[in-house]
Amino acid sequence: MTLILTPDNPAPDGALVATIRTADGLTIRTARWRPQGPSVGTALICQGRAEFIEKYFETVGDLLARGLTVVAFDWRGQGLSARELSNRFKGHIDDFAFYERDLDALVAQVLEPFCPRPWFALAHSMGGAILIAQSRAGRSPFERIVTTAPMIDLYRLRLPGLARALAETLDAVGLGGAFIPGGDGRATISRAFDGNLLTSDRQRFQRFANLWTLAPELCLGDPTIGWVNAAFRLMGDFADGEYPRRALTPMLVFAAGDDRIVCSRAVERFAQRLKAGAVISIPGSRHEILMERDAIRSQFWAAFDAFIPGSAAVQPFASSSIA
Numbered sequence: 001m002t003l004i005l006t007p008d009n010p011a012p013d014g015a016l017v018a019t020i021r022t023a024d025g026l027t028i029r030t031a032r033w034r035p036q037g038p039s040v041g042t043a044l045i046c047q048g049r050a051e052f053i054e055k056y057f058e059t060v061g062d063l064l065a066r067g068l069t070v071v072a073f074d075w076r077g078q079g080l081s082a083r084e085l086s087n088r089f090k091g092h093i094d095d096f097a098f099y100e101r102d103l104d105a106l107v108a109q110v111l112e113p114f115c116p117r118p119w120f121a122l123a124h125s126m127g128g129a130i131l132i133a134q135s136r137a138g139r140s141p142f143e144r145i146v147t148t149a150p151m152i153d154l155y156r157l158r159l160p161g162l163a164r165a166l167a168e169t170l171d172a173v174g175l176g177g178a179f180i181p182g183g184d185g186r187a188t189i190s191r192a193f194d195g196n197l198l199t200s201d202r203q204r205f206q207r208f209a210n211l212w213t214l215a216p217e218l219c220l221g222d223p224t225i226g227w228v229n230a231a232f233r234l235m236g237d238f239a240d241g242e243y244p245r246r247a248l249t250p251m252l253v254f255a256a257g258d259d260r261i262v263c264s265r266a267v268e269r270f271a272q273r274l275k276a277g278a279v280i281s282i283p284g285s286r287h288e289i290l291m292e293r294d295a296i297r298s299q300f301w302a303a304f305d306a307f308i309p310g311s312a313a314v315q316p317f318a319s320s321s322i323a
Helices: 053-065 096-114 126-136 160-175 202-214 225-238 264-272 294-307
Strands: 016-021 027-033 042-046 069-073 119-124 144-148 251-256 277-282
Touching: 016 096, 027 053, 027 096, 042 053, 042 096, 042 126, 053 069, 053 202, 069 096, 096 126, 096 225, 119 126, 126 144, 126 225, 126 251, 144 294, 160 225, 251 264, 251 294, 264 277, 277 294
Parallel strands: 042 069, 042 119, 119 144, 144 251, 251 277
Antiparallel strands: 016 027, 027 069
8 A cells, every 4th residue: 555646746755654454344544654853742634525645745744844743544435445335436434433433443553553642633524523523422532623624514505404305315215325316436526726616726726636637546426325314414413502512622623714615604603612612714715724825724824833732731712713
């Protein structure tokens, strides 16, 4: 198992790539880096849907520069990890709780034996939703969590009640493994910069478009009905006003002000109810804050540095918007 490199997307030096096996027998691709000097802790990168380790090479370098050991991995069903279905381009899961098996394997086979504490998590979109659910259940192994545009709710979903009911019905009659209506195995992310919903940075967008072209095995097509139904169930849980109050892991939540994938207002409302957390909204940012223009990324890293590694005693801090 290796990393896939391109001229405009080199990997930071010293990557240790390995596969681990989950309790239910799936193989998960992992990569680990150590900083040049003493390590002040470990950051686990938890990617969003249809992402992969290679997309986060720049972020890995940013974390290494902060003295953190870094671990990245591909969730089951994406990147070069094992698939739930024989069609590798189907993004499928029956229940988001299964993703926690990937995290359990990472803790037991990578973090515990090789990575210095304290452990932190940096999660995006779907990854943020998974870690929030794990924290709410009291199973989080992380001292602090930073999440960008967590998948709390979708942006302006038309007829949300009907969409949820349709996904549940189709899943119940045995169509969970099928693509969503109208979906297929082609990469879901457009290779055209104009009109993309992910980033306003043309160079970074092109870097990832090149990866999709050169390494289609990394990519996913549309989600399956089962994945969508599982996502709706999780987002339905998030709608409970008491849910965030029971997530006790300290969290710094970022909302993207120009997000057209995840509903930023839902993210802000959710995070404002956290007992140990805060939300920062970055105006002008599209969905992928870490892949945005330098002016936006610098705002993210300034707030990150104020929160990580953090102290043993968590001090309350106010929610805000970065202008």
